Amino acid sequence: MRTPPPRIDPSADLAPESHFLPPLSAELIAVIVAVTGDSPRILTLDRGLTLPSGPLETGHRSLQAGVRSWVERKTHHALGHIEQLYTFADQDRLEDSEPKQVISVSYLGLTLEATASGDPGVGWQGWYRYFPWEDHRLGRPLVLDPILDTLDTWVHRAASVEIRRARMSRVRHTFGAKGEPWNEEWVLQRYELLYEAGLVEESRRRGYRNHPAGRLATGEGMQHDHRRILATGIARLRAKIKYRPVVFELLPESFTYLRLQKAVEALAGRRVHKQNFRRLIAFQNLVEPTGGIENQTGGRPACLYRFRRAVLQERMMVGSKLPLAK
Amino acid sequence: MRTPPPRIDPSADLAPESHFLPPLSAELIAVIVAVTGDSPRILTLDRGLTLPSGPLETGHRSLQAGVRSWVERKTHHALGHIEQLYTFADQDRLEDSEPKQVISVSYLGLTLEATASGDPGVGWQGWYRYFPWEDHRLGRPLVLDPILDTLDTWVHRAASVEIRRARMSRVRHTFGAKGEPWNEEWVLQRYELLYEAGLVEESRRRGYRNHPAGRLATGEGMQHDHRRILATGIARLRAKIKYRPVVFELLPESFTYLRLQKAVEALAGRRVHKQNFRRLIAFQNLVEPTGGIENQTGGRPACLYRFRRAVLQERMMVGSKLPLAK
DNA sequence: CCTATTATGCTCACTCTGAGCATTAAATGC
DNA sequence: GCATTTAATGCTCAGAGTGAGCATAATAGG
Numbered sequence: 279m280r281t282p283p284p285r286i287d288p289s290a291d292l293a294p295e296s297h298f299l300p301p302l303s304a305e306l307i308a309v310i311v312a313v314t315g316d317s318p319r320i321l322t323l324d325r326g327l328t329l330p331s332g333p334l335e336t337g338h339r340s341l342q343a344g345v346r347s348w349v350e351r352k353t354h355h356a357l358g359h360i361e362q363l364y365t366f367a368d369q370d371r372l373e374d375s376e377p378k379q380v381i382s383v384s385y386l387g388l389t390l391e392a393t394a395s396g397d398p399g400v401g402w403q404g405w406y407r408y409f410p411w412e413d414h415r416l417g418r419p420l421v422l423d424p425i426l427d428t429l430d431t432w433v434h435r436a437a438s439v440e441i442r443r444a445r446m447s448r449v450r451h452t453f454g455a456k457g458e459p460w461n462e463e464w465v466l467q468r469y470e471l472l473y474e475a476g477l478v479e480e481s482r483r484r485g486y487r488n489h490p491a492g493r494l495a496t497g498e499g500m501q502h503d504h505r506r507i508l509a510t511g512i513a514r515l516r517a518k519i520k521y522r523p524v525v526f527e528l529l530p531e532s533f534t535y536l537r538l539q540k541a542v543e544a545l546a547g548r549r550v551h552k553q554n555f556r557r558l559i560a561f562q563n564l565v566e567p568t569g570g571i572e573n574q575t576g577g578r579p580a581c582l583y584r585f586r587r588a589v590l591q592e593r594m595m596v597g598s599k600l601p602l603a604k
Numbered sequence: 605m606r607t608p609p610p611r612i613d614p615s616a617d618l619a620p621e622s623h624f625l626p627p628l629s630a631e632l633i634a635v636i637v638a639v640t641g642d643s644p645r646i647l648t649l650d651r652g653l654t655l656p657s658g659p660l661e662t663g664h665r666s667l668q669a670g671v672r673s674w675v676e677r678k679t680h681h682a683l684g685h686i687e688q689l690y691t692f693a694d695q696d697r698l699e700d701s702e703p704k705q706v707i708s709v710s711y712l713g714l715t716l717e718a719t720a721s722g723d724p725g726v727g728w729q730g731w732y733r734y735f736p737w738e739d740h741r742l743g744r745p746l747v748l749d750p751i752l753d754t755l756d757t758w759v760h761r762a763a764s765v766e767i768r769r770a771r772m773s774r775v776r777h778t779f780g781a782k783g784e785p786w787n788e789e790w791v792l793q794r795y796e797l798l799y800e801a802g803l804v805e806e807s808r809r810r811g812y813r814n815h816p817a818g819r820l821a822t823g824e825g826m827q828h829d830h831r832r833i834l835a836t837g838i839a840r841l842r843a844k845i846k847y848r849p850v851v852f853e854l855l856p857e858s859f860t861y862l863r864l865q866k867a868v869e870a871l872a873g874r875r876v877h878k879q880n881f882r883r884l885i886a887f888q889n890l891v892e893p894t895g896g897i898e899n900q901t902g903g904r905p906a907c908l909y910r911f912r913r914a915v916l917q918e919r920m921m922v923g924s925k926l927p928l929a930k
Numbered sequence: 931c932c933t934a935t936t937a938t939g940c941t942c943a944c945t946c947t948g949a950g951c952a953t954t955a956a957a958t959g960c
Numbered sequence: 961g962c963a964t965t966t967a968a969t970g971c972t973c974a975g976a977g978t979g980a981g982c983a984t985a986a987t988a989g990g
Contacts, residue, residue, distance in 0.1 A: 302628045302660075304693070304707055334628075334693060334705075341693045365691040365709050367630070367660060367667045379660075381630055381707055383691050536936080554979065556938075577936025578986035862967080880948065882969075903967025904955035 304334040307384040307504070308345050309363065309511030311545075312391035312402065313528045316415075318544045319391060319402040320508065321349070326403045329504045334383075345385045358527025359388040363510050366503075386511045388527040405512060406547075408497045408505055411453075412465060412512070414548045421495060425477065426455055428494055432475040462547050465513040469506060472496055480505060516546055523564050526585035532568045534580040535559065564589060630660040633710040633830070634671050635689065635837030637871075638717035638728060639854045642741075644870040645717060645728040646834065647675070652729045655830045660709075671711045684853025685714040689836050692829075712837045714853040731838060732873075734823045734831055737779075738791060738838070740874045747821060751803065752781055754820055758801040788873050791839040795832060798822060806831060842872055849890055852911035858894045860906035861885065890915060 308330050310321035323330055334344055342360055349357050363384040391402055406413045410421045429449050436442035452467045454460035473481040479499030499505060519525050525541050539555050559565060565583040573579035634656050636647035649656055660670060668686055675683050689710040717728055732739045736747045755775050762768035778793045780786035799807040805825030825831060845851050851867055865881050885891060891909040899905035 302630055304628055304630075334707075341691065362691060365667065365688060367709075381660075381709075383693075383707075551979065553938080573987070575936055576988080577934080580937060877948065879969080899956070903957075903965075906968060
């Protein structure tokens, strides 16, 4: 098509600061999500302290293939959906400053919950254990009160009026205080705010000044920045269920509308209007009746449905709108 | 808070296939976007054949800081917005199979177009040069006709009825054929489809069977997978302008509504209804009048506005809705 | 049979959006 | 000066989509 012109060495232009390359290694970290009943869960090691992770190997054709092969061995379930979350290489991520540089690539995966493998410490944990303020299904959670109080003193400790104003409006908008609406997607922003304000264990570990209010119940901590990665995953998933039909990866072959709704509510951390939810699902032609009936409902029996997997082929991008728009 | 339990070595469980770690290096690749008049442009090297890239250095505090420092030296402009696109490590990315493994982290950056540096081969290229079928501002582009014709023969060359059906519906939905609407966000899906069908230079290079129709005008190619990365960047940007106020990073301090609209149209590759566009912008309180007047408009002079940068602080997540919803 | 419980069907008001008509304010050509 | 052209700006209206709630159906348990 054309003869390639002489190539300019890009590094000569673009990477001036240092040409010393330290030993580099790559690590894969996975947020593996399942839903049991109305509890959203994640796969953890170390009794809930870390997310599953491991080095990138040559045996893996791609990053995604690497994560997939791990998790399928671990859960004995096919990973329904997998997507990349974020790549970090910040040197200040490391708690002990090694000379070695690590690139961490994080992934979000959806699956059905399986019995945990026999290893001690490996298992599923409800994610609201780490983010108790994120569960608004029974209304505004009470943990928010002490959190907002403490954030308020953080706002007033600001060095200047501008900083105080900025902090105040940030708290207002991320946490939905003072009449602002709660937006369930801003999981990461809320965690980062708590981190900066020194209200989570991880930031206290990192030498952020301890808050005078002392220990506040702000969820379980995790090692390294794993809780931050988890927040990223939850935020991504909460956003994604609104426009892609990924919830179905968390459900068995056949399910009732209510079970589907409970899964959505578990992920989103808020409740939805039942009739409108049904209307939206029915209208989009994403599911078809199996013909079966579930009569362990406690009331009128419910029709069973299955996800029409064909839609994924038909339209690569199906809009699975959910009544979570706000 | 708790005593850490004995850590399980994650690699023992999670990375079974090989423990040989090859020499690893990390590369940063940037899609730097600017808008000049009504042309969306990207910064390129090698006379348009490659995107700017370079190795990750220890001097960089983080991946993002690395990209930022490059680009600011290159363009002499502050990068307004920068975000990570995707991380690849697929070994089949490499054209010559080296033993060395490379992780490529790609970024999207927005800036104002500056005069290109003096280096030969370095400069700005309109992005529709690489994706001529993506520009629908003057209606459906004519290049689509031969492309769809050739895709049609690809559909009919399918080995089985199922594959043919799947191919046909994929073409229909990604390219908006046969009454389906055109969705400007599916840039990557369209490029991948053309790649698989052997209709772009890059796939012909990679040994995909050459199509009998021979050479088809499917835009300029790039080296390696840079055109694929560019497609990812365009898709991301087209999606993002609809819900975050990032367009303003591509505009000077003060601008008219029309200029703002032209920038949006350039990025989205489609036109929007002028009055509704104004209504939406005005309603969202994203801009404020500077008081100035632009009278080189050719008609009635237009008011000048500036972006209210304060909104970025006030609300970390501002919805900058644009009339591109569809 | 009555009540509790859940499933399911349907209505209604409100908002958002696409589309177009109408008016205003300049430059340009006669 | 005046008509014409060009673009900016203001406003209306119909249709789609959504939130909220009422009403009915079908089961289990007393």
